[in-house]
Amino acid sequence: MNHGQQSGEAKHEDDAALTEFLASLMDYTPTIPDDLVEHYLAKSGFQCPDVRLIRLVAVATQKFVADVASDALQHCRARPAPVVKDKKQQKDKRLVLTMEDLSKALREVNNSSSLSSCF
């Protein structure tokens, strides 16, 4: 009984945390514009007048893209450098997002069934 009460309180706290986060999203501007996310959500059939939910999706998408990009960056960095001609070039190692790194990064997310169609 006691344990049940405790878990209930914990759940209440979690719920409060989620609500608080959603409220804090009102002040947070994601990089992906709200209108864009709303447009694509509406295209997929999801109707929602709440800006906070749209921003939640926007932030989640931003995190997803950032994760994939950082993975690709790791791959890019870990790749053996091409033959260096100058010493200057070695210092100015320009990182370019290539298809090779991106496909490696996306392969890690590939297990997700609903997204596999576009990879």
Added chain:
Amino acid sequence: MSNGVGEGGRAQSREKRKLFQANDFAYAIARMAVAQICESVEVNVYQESQTTREGLRFSSFQESTLDKLASVAVEYVQSIGKTAQLYANVAGRVEGNSLDVVKALEDLGSGVGFAGVSDTDRCLADSSVVKDVIRYTGEAEEMPFVYALPRFPVNKEKRLAPSFYEVGVDPPDEHIPVWLPAFPGTKSCNLSEEANAVAIEGEVQHSFNGGGRSEVLQSPNDVRKSTEEVEGNPFLTAPLRFVKKEVSPLFRPLELSIKHFPDKHISNHRRIPVLESSTPSDDINKENGLAESEDGEKKDGARPQQTLLRFKIGTLKRPSCLAIKRSVQEQGWFQEGGDKREKKLGTERIDLGTVDSE
């Protein structure tokens, strides 16, 4: 057979391309947003053990890679939308709430995995996916989109058809509840519009029948009153007939000015357009031998008929050109000997031409 398959595949790819090209604007914005996110990604944020503190960033992108990543991001958003809508519909709701979105995020993140995914009896609000997102918002710098966007063509407020109750009309049959949307024909505002139109029509008839000048002057006030009563709809204000009535007093001074002439002239020249009004008055002057009239400047009266046409189509430019030509001729610029005579003839011809045209 193989051809068919190949065509099918090609058609599918074309369809997919069309899907992205159909709303090029949104896709272009998605590309830019993704590029901006990629630009902001640093390695040292995720790897603290780096020897160099300065973060490594992407300096450029392959075009196709950016396209692919943008399409993946768009697909991600749409999958979230689809899955959240699915969960909302399964729960018997039309609109999704935050928990549906969280569930959708969990579903999409299940490929990579997250903490507590095996726990079946967990609270959705406690989901580690949400925690990850919260952590991400804390770590990553807040970076709004670089450009201010115009309004998207999104139907934000889908206005449902008004019900019988909102329209304020009783449904035609008893078995139809009031909360159902009204039939297309039944509009309460239509009735008021028709009533107003009838009232205005009546006023028009009244003013036409009266015919007096005082009636005509009163009618605009009436119109104003009626429009005040209509309140709002600007399309219900004064119809064109009233405008015509308002204009008619403007001709009166003209008629009054001719009034002291004999009646036959008035009857002849009553409906004179404004532009031609000068010549008839000249004619009148000539016929009556009245040297002084209100048009004092046309006293000479011997002006030919063309003057009227000149008044109509003559522009300011032509006389000035002629003046310039004459001055040039007088000063003898660019002219020597016989050339000069020819030019003179030419200018004379031009003068004649202009007079003819006039």
